[in-house]
Amino acid sequence: MSAPCEPDRVPSVLHVFKVYYPDLYGGTLSVIRDICAGVKHAFAASVLVCSNAARPRQEHLDGVSVERVHSFGDVLSLPVAPTYPVRLWRRIAAHDLVALHAPFPLADLVFAAGLGGSRPLVVHWHADIVSHAWLRWLIEPLMRRTLRRAEAIIVSDQALVARTALLTEFADKCVVVPFGIDLSKFAGAPAVPAQHGAAPPLVLACGRLVRYKGFDVLIRSAADQDFRVWIVGEGRERPHLEQLIDSLGLGDRVRLLGSLSDEELRHAMRSADVFVLPSVTAAETFGIAQLEAMAAGLPVINTSLPTGVPHVARDGIEAITVEPGDPVQLAGAITTLLADPERRRRMATAARARAETAYSTDNFRQGIERVYRRAIVAHGIVNSARPQRGGLLEPVRIAAALAWSDMRHRYVRSLLGPFWMSIQMAIMVAVLGSVVGHFSSAGMLSHLPMLALSLTAWTFLNSVVLDATTALQVSASLIKDRALSPIVFLLQCCFRQLLFALHNASVPLLLWLLLAPMDVAGTLKAMPGLVLFVACTFALSLVLGALATRFRDLKPIIESSLTLAFLASPIVWSPEMVDRGSFIMRFNPLTHLFAIWRDPLTTGQVPAASVLYVVVVLAVLGLACVAAIGHLRKAAFWI
Amino acid sequence: MARIRLNQVSLDYPLYGAYDFSIKRRMLDRLVGDADGTRTIRAIDNISIEASSGARIGLFGPNGSGKSTLLRLVAGVYPATSGRIEIEGEVMPLLGLSAGANLDFIADDNISLLLRISGRRPTPEIIDEIWAFTELDERMRRIPLRMFSSGMLMRVLFATATAFPADILLLDEWLSVVDEQFAAKAEQRLLKLVSAAAIVVLASHDQGLLHRICNAIVRLERGRVVATVPVTSSSTARAHLQEICA
Known part of the structure; x- marks a missing residue:
């Protein structure tokens, strides 16, 4: 594993x-x-x-x-x-x-x-x-x-x-997970240094020269004693510590060695008799340095901090634990140890044994790996416990990814490149425009941009609804084999057709630039209407998509109804051409669905009545959607 | 931790195709007094199964015994008619043989699309690694999946599906299509997934395969659990495999 x-x-x-x-x-x-x-x-x-x-x-x-x-x-x-x-x-x-x-x-x-x-x-x-x-x-x-x-x-x-x-x-x-250190780095250090007599005994301490390490306490403890102190490490407190050493007159016995290489540190450990970890605050949580000293076979003096420090090297076994910040007690502990070589030897053996058994790198590494693995698995569980895998946004993201790949695959193997759809739209606009031009007295050219835009919008609505009727059957394998929610694929229809509509929209945009001045204020006013239009289209496709998947005969009915609606609604022809107040015009929801964004574009006015009508329609469709989504849970049975 | 718990779960499969469910028919039924003539077939009959992390469950049984339906129930494709289903963990279902692949798309696009479907962001490195696992020719990456043999397709889909650790992996008739060499590699990967606290449920007709991979085999017949057999004979072989892994 x-x-x-x-x-x-x-x-x-x-x-x-x-x-x-x-x-x-x-x-x-x-x-x-x-x-x-x-x-x-x-x-x-x-x-x-x-x-x-x-x-x-x-x-x-x-x-x-x-x-x-x-x-x-x-x-x-x-x-x-x-x-x-x-x-x-x-x-x-x-x-x-x-x-x-x-x-x-x-x-x-x-x-x-x-x-x-x-x-x-x-x-x-x-x-x-x-x-x-x-x-x-x-x-x-x-x-x-x-x-x-x-x-x-x-x-x-x-x-x-x-x-x-x-x-x-x-x-x-x-x-x-206790820290572990590489024991081999400190192997070979003799348990008790051999040379004695010539130089006074040596006390070693390691760590960054910062306040919480308590090196000032160690320096104070060296006053009026005869042992030497080496402090390994660098840091902000250096000037302060140097000053302290000078003021106590300890320059000959206490030395700040600065940063050492691993080799030099090993040598220092070998020369030392006692290791001191004089840290004074709980910022010292563990004391890696004392562990290294233990691995090197040094007896330790540490402080009774409310952290792991007195636990790594235990009082009376591998260490003598003193009160933090008490130079007198520290000096006492040091001199006691230095005076008792037999006790030092026992503690050193115990220290090395503890470092080997409780704090090896292998234990450390395996402990960390175990936690990481569990975290990854546990996180997945918490995530999937949320409804529908990663919340409501997940189906939307998947649908968007699917729609995007659909669009990209329209491009491949196409003769005319990405905009072949737009060309189709342009031809449609040209033909229908010239036909309608004969009915209308107004100038044909000025109507063309609106005709193109209306056709783009209608193509969108028409394709979304038609796609939705077959979407679930087409994606049966993703629904049944990958357990994706059917709603994803109805969303996918909407997204895909939106992308295509953006391609098609290049035609009305071009016509607008060529033929008529664009009214920026009117365009902004039309935006909410367009959003409502898209929302209604999606809601309609959800309801009809669910129904058409369940009842197979609905698809042809929907197809023919769409054609009828295209002819009976003011899409190609403008409402002005017929009596706007006629019954069929007023109750046809499509009239209003188009009016809410077409009127602001042509007249700059938002038709309040139409907006109200559309909002009511959307509310009804929304309720139908809720029912449809409930039934879509059973969609896998239908396909 | 991953966990599956089915408690007396049943599923009635409605038979839409076989009988007339139309409005006309319903009206007539009501007129002649034959109300509520719902035609269903009991696909899963009162099944209780529990599995937790590390389980590799094999589903075995004749055609139509409910193996795939049971997997789909766990995946949440079908709503249970009665009983309780509790799933803890992210489910990665790989059921039908095409498992959501779009055969018109090229292999690379399918991989990235399938990654997106499972909520991962496909990067070129990840796709490269997946492709390396399939051991297929580098040139095949730009070829539509419909040109692939079923074994090659399985390699791509399996490599993609198992590229990231999932908590619960559901497989239906999977490894039986690929050749032996890849099957061995796939088995190792499954064992590794399980070692990361996953559950694997595998439906197959191939008893040898089930014995090699699973640590319990559930025999299904007509939607019921006939027997649950813990696999012991192969435990030594599995331990051996894990040794190779470690």
């Missing part, structure tokens, strides 16, 4: 975070990189991050595709990248899963707005917001909405679920 047994499409995951390598270095980042790299054979990883460095927007790093959105710098530890939410929203649909590495309020904006709901979301909860706690009231509602929408929340330790207020609300979604 873990490895694909064929060159298959692996699901792709979009990782969402602030920064990515090599813009910055840190524990959380190395975890994200490990996730991307670790599961890459099962999930293709893409990363969308912010960056203010002049790096390429798109690049591939170790098989991970990284896209950086430009940021103008950081405010309150957050990148200022106004385009990020938009970019994120656009990217989501292209992936099978979104992995949000929280906290990242910029991404919360997108999820809290309910966007990107088409894909499952997994939240990797790396830390709570601690550094700018006063922002909580603003950000917490956003985070809550994001978590509510998430399929699963991955945390590194059970303590986080119990101690983080926001997570307790979603405890059932939380999955504990």
Whole structure:
């Protein structure tokens, strides 16, 4: 299950975070990189991050595709990248899963707005917001909405679920997947360093030089002691820490080594006697650094934070746990350990064993993969639990796709190209126009554009209704074999004929440009009428389509009725040619259906009575549609 | 998790073609006192089936025993006359042999249209991958599907339908048309789908195929479940297959 047994499409995951390598270095980042790299054979990883460095927007790093959105710098530890939410929203649909590495309020904006709901979301909860706690009231509602929408929340330790207020609300979604580290990287380090006597014992600490890491506490604890302290890492606090070292006069024993390569870090670990994780706030959720030290076989001193920190290395077994922010207690713990080589050796063995068993990369990787898989499946279930697969819009989308492909296939193998339909329409207009011209006293040419438009509209109505009578039989295989709703195919008729009507509309448009000045205000007034016209056509096609599929003899009846209606309605001839008040004219719904958009075009006036008539007709058709849709559930029996 | 639960489901299939349902006939019936003469045939008779993630159910039975109808009931094509149907999960039905393909369109267009129908956005890469799975000649992509043999058609449709994980996959007389080599590949893909917590329901006359793929076989006769047999004999073979997969 873990490895694909064929060159298959692996699901792709979009990782969402602030920064990515090599813009910055840190524990959380190395975890994200490990996730991307670790599961890459099962999930293709893409990363969308912010960056203010002049790096390429798109690049591939170790098989991970990284896209950086430009940021103008950081405010309150957050990148200022106004385009990020938009970019994120656009990217989501292209992936099978979104992995949000929280906290990242910029991404919360997108999820809290309910966007990107088409894909499952997994939240990797790396830390709570601690550094700018006063922002909580603003950000917490956003985070809550994001978590509510998430399929699963991955945390590194059970303590986080119990101690983080926001997570307790979603405890059932939380999955504990402890971080894992590559043990081989630290293998070969001797359990206890050999050289002693010459140099004073060495205390090691690693991490970004930021406030919450508590390195100032470690430096203070070194005052009036004889051990050396090496701090590995870089960060904003460096000047402050340097100043502290100077003011305490510890320059000869306490050193800030800056960033080290893996090899140099290994060497530092080998030389050290004790590892200290002096972090002071709950922003330290796990302490990857202490885990690395454990893997290297170092005894650990950590702090009793309400997070995973004291659980990864346990007090009295692999670690001595002290109160955070207490240099005296810390110094006491360090000197106790340094004075007891036998205890150090026992703790080191225990530490290495724990790192191997509880925090291996394999466990980590498999845990993450399991959560991702479940999220993808669970999301599909929630989605299909909604009515009609993805809501009401889904049939419309499918119908549009089908109609579009219908249109494209009208083009292939055609002699005259895309507009052969328009040419047909042009010929019809020319012939009918010359015939009608003989009846009418008015100038024939000035009537031509309206004639062409009326014919286009009639062709639309006529074809939609005719198509609808056979649509369900034609698409029987999609209805019976792919379980698509029959309504899709009635919609498809309407969409397809709309597309064709747009082709045909080139004829009246051209005539208008050539023969008569176009009245823009009248055209705008005609638009609502045209919308009503299309709505009525669709409703009619739905009702007649359902009826004609159920009762096969209706199709010829509908065909002949349409011809009759064409002749009996003022489509080719204009209403002025006959007595407008005549009974048949007034009660023929088609008269009004055409009048509601033709009158504004010719006279600039919207005929209120006709609009009312059409709205009533539409309401009746709407009721009939409801009944028809109810019966269409049985459509599969009819075809 | 995916789940199918049928509880005492029955389906009466109305026989529109065979009898006169016209208004004239109904009026006459009413006049002579033969009201409510609905002609129906009981296609599914009081069937209860439960399946959850990881199930591969084979439907076996003679022609007209209700295999396809049962699949269509699960897919939601037919409304049940009585009983309860509960489906959790996205259903991907691939029933009749053409399964919604438009034979006039070329293969590529069919693939992208079928992807759209199942709510996916077809990209050139996805279509390339689907085509790679079919192992058909690259030139065939620009050829209308009507020129394909039924086995080739099945390859295209199967590859398209299983390109994305579905929770519930319904197959009717499918793998029997393709050649052995592709059938083996398709079986592997089905097993993989199931390992991602899916349910597969497969109707077939080919008992060997059912025994290879399924972990339970439901025998249908005249719309009733005659027997439900858990497949044990092939479990070792299946474990072997999974080993190859892993």
